[in-house]
Amino acid sequence: MPEDPPASRQERRKAQTRARIVAAADQLFQERGYVETSIEEIATAADVAVRTIYLHFESKAAIMLSYFDEWTDAFIAAVRERPVDEPVRDAVAAALRAMGDAGWADRVEGGDARPHPLVEYIGSGPVDIAGHVLHRWMNALSTLTDDAAARMGGSGPAIDPHARAVSVFLVWISAMSAAREKQRGTVPDDVTGLTMLDRIASGDL
Known part of the structure; x- marks a missing residue:
């Protein structure tokens, strides 16, 4: 079976990272509240850098x-x-x-x-x-x-x-x-x- 082209793999990784950020944020919003949750805490929970979050969300x-x-x-x-x-x-x-x-x-x-x-x-x-x-x-x-x-x-x-x-x-x-x-x-x-x-x-x- 041929491998996915690099662009497809990259898009899949982006989608997975985005989904991980959303899931981590939602869990923190539920546990701590929206106002009390910081971008830094979301980054830690999602195991990504803060700059990575801003690549996906403004x-x-x-x-x-x-x-x-x-x-x-x-x-x-x-x-x-x-x-x-x-x-x-x-x-x-x-x-x-x-x-x-x-x-x-x-x-x-x-x-x-x-x-x-x-x-x-x-x-x-x-x-x-x-x-x-x-x-x-x-x-x-x-x-x-x-x-x-x-x-x-x-x-x-x-x-x-x-x-x-x-x-x-x-x-x-x-x-x-x-x-x-x-x-x-x-x-x-x-x-x-x-x-x-x-x-x-x-x-x-």
């Missing part, structure tokens, strides 16, 4: 957002694996279970660890963080809408593909919002993104 926030981007990609892919006629609540619940089976920790609603830094920073951190998240989710909404429309094949109301996509986003933003409010003590601990979707869909508000 800032600590960029590392946090990289984790968000990768999680979002995996979540959207898991949702798209579900039958297009499956109720959104069931599709999202199944997608989240698949994420857990694939090794993704629940850093928003898990309850056993510190929430992911985005829970705090989505509303009180630098606006460029919130802007990145919104931009990323608007692209995800287009992806989900196009996917649902293609698989529905024109059956049902024309608004349904977009409504399904928005409902998926609603579960995510509800989970983030509930996690923030739990920290303030304004919502019960058992509230999740899915229970928020149930409440909104009940028509009783």
Whole structure:
């Protein structure tokens, strides 16, 4: 079997280093908190030089957002694996279970660890963080809408593909919002993104 060309090996090493940095940072964020974690500590945990981190990421926030981007990609892919006629609540619940089976920790609603830094920073951190998240989710909404429309094949109301996509986003933003409010003590601990979707869909508000 021929060896991979040098460029392929180099790209693979870069991807492995990047993944190691993200994993080390996420573990430290969970154990120590985002603010309390330094770039130097991330470098030590990832067994790389500080300068290596800056070859891959321009800032600590960029590392946090990289984790968000990768999680979002995996979540959207898991949702798209579900039958297009499956109720959104069931599709999202199944997608989240698949994420857990694939090794993704629940850093928003898990309850056993510190929430992911985005829970705090989505509303009180630098606006460029919130802007990145919104931009990323608007692209995800287009992806989900196009996917649902293609698989529905024109059956049902024309608004349904977009409504399904928005409902998926609603579960995510509800989970983030509930996690923030739990920290303030304004919502019960058992509230999740899915229970928020149930409440909104009940028509009783």
